[in-house]
Amino acid sequence: MKVTKKAIKNSINNKKKLVNNNKAVSIVGLGYVGLPLAALCVEKGYKVYGVAKGKKKLNMINKGINPLTDEERITNTIAKKKIIASTKFDSVKKSDIIIICVPTPVDEFYNPDLTPIKSATKSVGNFLKRGQLVIVESTINPGVCEEVVKPILEEVSGMEAGKDFYLAHCPERINPGDPKWNVTNIPRVVGALSAKGLQLAMAFYKSILDAPVRGMKSIKEAEASKIIENSFRDINIAFVNELAKSFDKLGIDLYDVIQGAATKPFAFMPHWPSVGVGGHCIPVDPYYLIERARLAGFDHKFLKLAREINNSMPKYTVGILTAELNKLGKSVFNTDIGILGLSYKANVADMRETPSKKVIKILKERGAKVHLFDPYFKEQSTVKSLEELLKKSFAVVVVTNHREFVEMDLKKLKNNGVKIIIDGKNCLDKEKIKKLGLVYKGIGR
Ligand code: SAJ
Numbered sequence: 001m002k003v004t005k006k007a008i009k010n011s012i013n014n015k016k017k018l019v020n021n022n023k024a025v026s027i028v029g030l031g032y033v034g035l036p037l038a039a040l041c042v043e044k045g046y047k048v049y050g051v052a053k054g055k056k057k058l059n060m061i062n063k064g065i066n067p068l069t070d071e072e073r074i075t076n077t078i079a080k081k082k083i084i085a086s087t088k089f090d091s092v093k094k095s096d097i098i099i100i101c102v103p104t105p106v107d108e109f110y111n112p113d114l115t116p117i118k119s120a121t122k123s124v125g126n127f128l129k130r131g132q133l134v135i136v137e138s139t140i141n142p143g144v145c146e147e148v149v150k151p152i153l154e155e156v157s158g159m160e161a162g163k164d165f166y167l168a169h170c171p172e173r174i175n176p177g178d179p180k181w182n183v184t185n186i187p188r189v190v191g192a193l194s195a196k197g198l199q200l201a202m203a204f205y206k207s208i209l210d211a212p213v214r215g216m217k218s219i220k221e222a223e224a225s226k227i228i229e230n231s232f233r234d235i236n237i238a239f240v241n242e243l244a245k246s247f248d249k250l251g252i253d254l255y256d257v258i259q260g261a262a263t264k265p266f267a268f269m270p271h272w273p274s275v276g277v278g279g280h281c282i283p284v285d286p287y288y289l290i291e292r293a294r295l296a297g298f299d300h301k302f303l304k305l306a307r308e309i310n311n312s313m314p315k316y317t318v319g320i321l322t323a324e325l326n327k328l329g330k331s332v333f334n335t336d337i338g339i340l341g342l343s344y345k346a347n348v349a350d351m352r353e354t355p356s357k358k359v360i361k362i363l364k365e366r367g368a369k370v371h372l373f374d375p376y377f378k379e380q381s382t383v384k385s386l387e388e389l390l391k392k393s394f395a396v397v398v399v400t401n402h403r404e405f406v407e408m409d410l411k412k413l414k415n416n417g418v419k420i421i422i423d424g425k426n427c428l429d430k431e432k433i434k435k436l437g438l439v440y441k442g443i444g445r
Pocket residue numbers: 172173174175176229230233237270271272273274275276277278279280281282344345
């Protein structure tokens with residue numbers, strides 16, 4: 001379906017009508033994607049229903065308390081108690097637009113798991129009414145809307161997509177913890193099954209965003225754009241992780257090399273080697289394309305190799321630690337090793353696909369005495385403070401570059417008897433640590 005210039009032009013004219021009519025929106029999934037979106041829709045004058053699991057979280061939202069991020073704008077909006085949150089889907093029948101923002105994880109074998117999407121779609125279908133617009137924001141591979149979501153909605157509702165109701169895809173682009181880019185100002189892409197669906201979806205996003213909205217040729221191109229955004233990042237991280245393994249043997253400081261290459265003002269985009277690639281996006285999304293393309297008879301060797309390299313980094317990091325312990329006549333077995341950070345990313349509380357899990361598993365399998373500290377995960381930590389962890393550790397591995405670790409007084413390492421620092425995020429001052437007479441190894445430096 002080609003999008004006519006007229007269809008997109010109309011969408012802009014519809015913008016005012018959609019907002020002025022004070023439409024109602026149901027947002028399914030109130031996590032790091034759905035909740036900021038719900039808050040934004042409230043700010044833009046929509047009546048907002050939230051549908052999610054977790055009674056505790058829903059009660060907090062209904063009481064005006066932000067259960068998730070500490071983003072002030074969202075907290076202030078939720079405090080107005082205008083999001084009607086429930087575990088029930090019946091708000092769908094009172095809504096003009098239904099937006100599905102549920103997780104799209106992979107299982108332990110890295111196979112895409114569409115269970116949450118299928119379940120949410122089925123529940124939405126039960127209450128779907130003529131003329132409504134369903135938008136999927138979850139990250140999905142090309143084909144999921146037409147091959148999975150559309151058939152379920154049509155079967156459960158008895159209606160025809162593109163005729164009785166509309167289906168669109170606008171992939172989420174939330175970057176947790178980002179101080180600059182958030183749901184209000186990140187440009188978006190939208191694809192739909194029909195011109196009318198695109199028109200309605202474009203008008204909706206133009207009514208809530210202070211950012212450009214690009215109409216895609218079809219829903220598949222919208223699905224594909226998000227997947228390649230994150231596959232692009234995964235590949236580039238794998239590139240520098242492979243370089244780290246090579247340059248460690250060549251005695252070249254890769255960190256310095258990347259900083260040098262980054263002085264080129266065009267055609268180079270720095271990425272950084274590390275203990276591993278975690279999170280709900282980068283290490284997950286490529287598998288959705290790998291699997292769907294496989295079913296169509298294409299083997300994504302490059303995407304798979306990038307995943308293999310990035311998945312190897314936790315073990316590579318433990319290998320570096322082992323080599324440094326051996327140089328001091330020690331082994332991993334029975335040695336006190338401190339893990340600095342459990343989260344997959346700095347200054348956020350999120351352990352999805354975190355490299356720390358693999359690092360800890362390998363160390364425990366090799367008989368290390370492992371001590372854990374993450375200021376964002378006090379319950380999962382085995383000690384109460386960074387100081388206590390350092391006191392207990394002969395060697396430490398930095399897995400997350402939380403502010404508390406980056407800003408710590410490095411003399412504490414020496415004063416508490418730490419002998420080896422493995423900097424999985426290359427975030428500590430190598431020269432200062434070496435001047436203290438301690439062993440420092442980063443990833444690629
Ligand atoms: N990482 C590296 N080297 C890098 C960059 C990241 O090892 O050069 C690691 C991180 O430590 C982390 C993982 O990769 O473990 C993912 O990091 P991320 O910065 O990509 O953070 P995410 O997972 O929050 O990714 C999100 C994505 N946003 C969406 O999917 C909507 C991604 O598209 C963004 O590019 C990314 O934020 C961002 O730029 O921060």
